[in-house]
Amino acid sequence: MAVPAIKITNLTKDFRLGLRGVKLRAVDNLSFEVADNHVFGLLGPNGSGKSTTMKVILGLLEPTIGQCEIFGLRSDSVEARRLVGYLPESPYFYRFLTGRELVDYYASICNVPRNERAKRVADVIELVGLTAAADRRVGTYSKGMLQRIGLAQAVVHDPRLVILDEPTAGVDPIGSEAISELIIELKRRGKTVLLCSHLLAQVEGVCDDLAILNQGHLVAAGSVGELLRRDGQSNLVVENFPAAAKVEIEAVLARHGAKLRHIDEARVALDRLFLEKIGAADTHSKETQ
Amino acid sequence: MISSLRQISQIARLTFLEAVRQRFFNFLVLLGLALIGSASFFRRFDFGPQELRFIADFGLGGIVFFGSILAIVATAQLFFGEIENRTALTMLAKPVRRWAFLAGKLLGIVLLMLVFVGLLTTLLGAFLWWREQQLIDFYHQLFLAHQMPTDFPDTQRVQIGGLIMNALLQWLKFDVLAAITLLVASFSNTNLYTVVVSFFIYLICQLQYIAHDNWDKIASPFLRGLSWFLGKLFPNFQLFAVGELLVFPAKIPVPHSAIAAAIGYGLLYIAVFTTLAVGSFRSREI
Numbered sequence: 001m002a003v004p005a006i007k008i009t010n011l012t013k014d015f016r017l018g019l020r021g022v023k024l025r026a027v028d029n030l031s032f033e034v035a036d037n038h039v040f041g042l043l044g045p046n047g048s049g050k051s052t053t054m055k056v057i058l059g060l061l062e063p064t065i066g067q068c069e070i071f072g073l074r075s076d077s078v079e080a081r082r083l084v085g086y087l088p089e090s091p092y093f094y095r096f097l098t099g100r101e102l103v104d105y106y107a108s109i110c111n112v113p114r115n116e117r118a119k120r121v122a123d124v125i126e127l128v129g130l131t132a133a134a135d136r137r138v139g140t141y142s143k144g145m146l147q148r149i150g151l152a153q154a155v156v157h158d159p160r161l162v163i164l165d166e167p168t169a170g171v172d173p174i175g176s177e178a179i180s181e182l183i184i185e186l187k188r189r190g191k192t193v194l195l196c197s198h199l200l201a202q203v204e205g206v207c208d209d210l211a212i213l214n215q216g217h218l219v220a221a222g223s224v225g226e227l228l229r230r231d232g233q234s235n236l237v238v239e240n241f242p243a244a245a246k247v248e249i250e251a252v253l254a255r256h257g258a259k260l261r262h263i264d265e266a267r268v269a270l271d272r273l274f275l276e277k278i279g280a281a282d283t284h285s286k287e288t289q
Numbered sequence: 290m291i292s293s294l295r296q297i298s299q300i301a302r303l304t305f306l307e308a309v310r311q312r313f314f315n316f317l318v319l320l321g322l323a324l325i326g327s328a329s330f331f332r333r334f335d336f337g338p339q340e341l342r343f344i345a346d347f348g349l350g351g352i353v354f355f356g357s358i359l360a361i362v363a364t365a366q367l368f369f370g371e372i373e374n375r376t377a378l379t380m381l382a383k384p385v386r387r388w389a390f391l392a393g394k395l396l397g398i399v400l401l402m403l404v405f406v407g408l409l410t411t412l413l414g415a416f417l418w419w420r421e422q423q424l425i426d427f428y429h430q431l432f433l434a435h436q437m438p439t440d441f442p443d444t445q446r447v448q449i450g451g452l453i454m455n456a457l458l459q460w461l462k463f464d465v466l467a468a469i470t471l472l473v474a475s476f477s478n479t480n481l482y483t484v485v486v487s488f489f490i491y492l493i494c495q496l497q498y499i500a501h502d503n504w505d506k507i508a509s510p511f512l513r514g515l516s517w518f519l520g521k522l523f524p525n526f527q528l529f530a531v532g533e534l535l536v537f538p539a540k541i542p543v544p545h546s547a548i549a550a551a552i553g554y555g556l557l558y559i560a561v562f563t564t565l566a567v568g569s570f571r572s573r574e575i
Contacts (some may be wrong), residue, residue: 015574060575078384086382092374094303096310108299109383111292153379163382176290 003072005161006034006057011066013052026052028216029066034209036071036160039183039193039222044213050196053213054165057194058086070161082110085154089166091146095139099130099149102138103156110157124152128182144175150249151182153231155191162186163194168202173274180206201269204228216257237266295298296385304397307370308363314401317355321409324351325416341421341445342537345452348413349532352406352459358462359405361487364398364470369480378575395464395471395563402463410456417447444538451535454548462529463515463554466491469560475569490523498527524558 011030014023027049034040055061056068059076073080093102103121112120125134128148133141135177141149147167154162164183168176176199183193183206197203203210204224211221220227241263250260268276308314328344334439371377371394380390428441470487477483500516507513528551 055575060378060381062572077387081384082383084382086379088375088378090383091379092376094307096306105299105303106379106383109296109380109385111295111384144511150379157383241387 002036004033004069005036005038005071006032006040006075006194007069008032008053008057009067011053011056011068012064013049013056013061014041014064021254027056027213029220030213031066032211032218032221034192034194036192037187037190038208039187039195039206041207041210042194042196042213043203043210047215048213050213051165052216054163054194054196056165058084063184075231083160084156085155085157085159085162087147087162087164088165089149090169091150093138093146093149093153096137098135098137099141099145099152102132102149103152106153107156112157120156120158124150124156127155128186129178130244137218144171144178147171147179148176148182151179155186159191161192161194163196165196166198167195168197168199170285176202176280177275208267233261293386293389295397295562297387300380300385300390300393301396301400304367305400307549308367308397308401308406309387311363311366313362313366314359314405317359318405318408321351321355321405322412324348324355325409325413328416329359329420329528339445341417341447342533344417344420345413345447345536346533348409349455349459349536352409352413352456353530355409355529356402356459356463357466357491360398360402360466361470361484361491363401364394365474365480365483365487366399368394368471368474372575381575391471391475391563391567391570398467398471398530399464402460406456406460406463410452413453414447414449414452417452421447446536446538447455448536455532455535458531458548458551458555459528461552461559462526464553465524465526465558465562466494467557468566469494472531472562472566472569475566475573488566491526493519493523494526497525499524524554526562528554530559 008197009031011027012025013027014025016022017024030049030053042050042053052061056063057070057075058181059081062076066071068075070080071083073083094105097105100121102119103125107117107121108114122131122134128151130145130148130152133145136144137148151164151167154164167179171179173288183195187194193206195203207224209221209223210227212219246260246263253260325348328347371380377390381387425441425446428437431437432440466487469490470483473486473490474483477486497520500520504513504516504520507516531543531548531551533539
């Protein structure tokens with residue numbers, strides 16, 4: 001059986017608060033696995049223990065109880081961190097460096113061989129679509145560009161596991177869509193991605209599996225398909241549906257022991273509509289220029 | 290190990306580049322340069338051959354004063370800048386050991402202090418040399434005109450080698466101070482707390498010679514033991530305060546062994562405080 005990318009077993013994390021050391025349990029007996037080459041969504045409201053779990057996976061926090069392994073290695077070991085790339089939420093980088101210098105700096109920190117570094121840096125900058133802005137100072141980047149340069153630094157050492165904490169926070173739908181495409185591309189390249197996001201449509205669109213945390217507990221886990229399926233119910237998408245057909249359909253369904261619950265107008269998701277309209281407007285403006 | 294050394298040098302390089310861009314550093318450098326430059330106003334007073342000593346005292350005092358502020362404030366700012374901006378999170382999520390991260394930060398600050406001390410000492414040295422030439426000419430003319438019984442005294446001449454040695458000792462002292470600040474920062478939660486506590490420790494280090502001088506007068510063995518312990522815990526910064534003895538010829542010159550001992554003393558304290566900082570930072574939750 002393949003070694004899971006992440007294996008968390010009975011993880012509990014307590015924080016001591018104040019001088020009296022009052023205990024706050026951020027994560028309580030959490031266990032889950034992330035399979036290799038899957039995109040895994042970690043969801044939960046604020047304060048649910050997502051960030052704590054993520055920091056334990058990154059080796060930045062020690063578990064109070066339990067353990068966490070990355071590809072079979074203890075998550076707090078340097079060897080495990082060689083296999084991980086991390087994009088923090090709302091990343092802040094050294095503003096005086098150019099995008100290329102920043103990625104090169106992190107590449108050297110991750111011991112990417114000197115003779116490979118320039119090519120690797122150029123490749124990941126191209127991957128995130130920042131080639132044109134690579135020699136601009138990071139201080140001049142927009143929020144979406146910061147996220148993308150953050151993603152470039154996360155993958156520059158070719159990690160097997162990429163952890164993305166709110167990669168679309170504060171990014172417009174176009175930037176969000178670009179990041180979703182990057183996540184899919186990372187999966188195509190054989191990477192495992194752990195995605196922590198409040199943008200549920202994005203999680204649904206790109207994740208294979210997900211876990212939902214609440215108040216430090218795991219409340220749901222499994223594949224996206226399984227978790228979102230409504231047992232015993234199906235959707236029919238019909239074009240040019242005549243009102244008169246409804247009675248006949250109900251009769252047919254009744255003959256088979258089934259029942260028509262409701263008929264909705266098919267709707268496009270708002271983010272899809274936005275992208276279509278913005279895309280059309282961009283095309284129009286290019287044509288008229 | 291080689292990879293850790295490479296990481297340390299990279300972190301140090303970036304820390305240094307970040308530090309020299311800080312307004313605070315530039316402000317202190319300009320203030321220090323202006324202070325040394327303002328020593329030219331001493332020409333308005335008639336200090337005689339002693340003028341160079343006044344200029345040197347003034348300049349060395351400025352380097353110690355601004356250098357101490359810079360060592361504490363820059364160390365605290367650069368450390369908490371990484372924590373508050375969460376660049377430390379990005380860095381420590383990489384295959385970087387925490388000791389390498391701290392060592393890189395400290396090395397960056399050590400480089401910063403080298404530039405600071407180097408700049409100010411160069412200006413002070415140039416200024417002293419320029420003024421010395423003027424005074425030598427002036428007193429030589431008086432001597433030739435028989436208005437002075439002797440030429441410009443050799444005991445008032447500046448020893449550039451001594452000035453450089455003093456700069457080296459001050460740099461080392463600032464590095465000890467930076468290591469102390471890093472230790473405080475490794476367990477404290479705020480920049481302000483770190484700066485305030487580090488300044489208190491600096492004062493203790495600066496004034497602890499008083500305790501040393503009164504060692505034998507303490508009757509209680511407990512208090513004597515306690516003051517002995519505190520005397521060892523905090524470095525004695527007076528060991529580095531030999532500026533005038535080095536810059537001008539002294540009746541009893543500072544022996545080389547004493548300078549070597551002061552350098553060893555400083556390096557030992559840097560190693561101890563950095564090790565303690567690493568121990569404290571290892572368990573810190575980022």
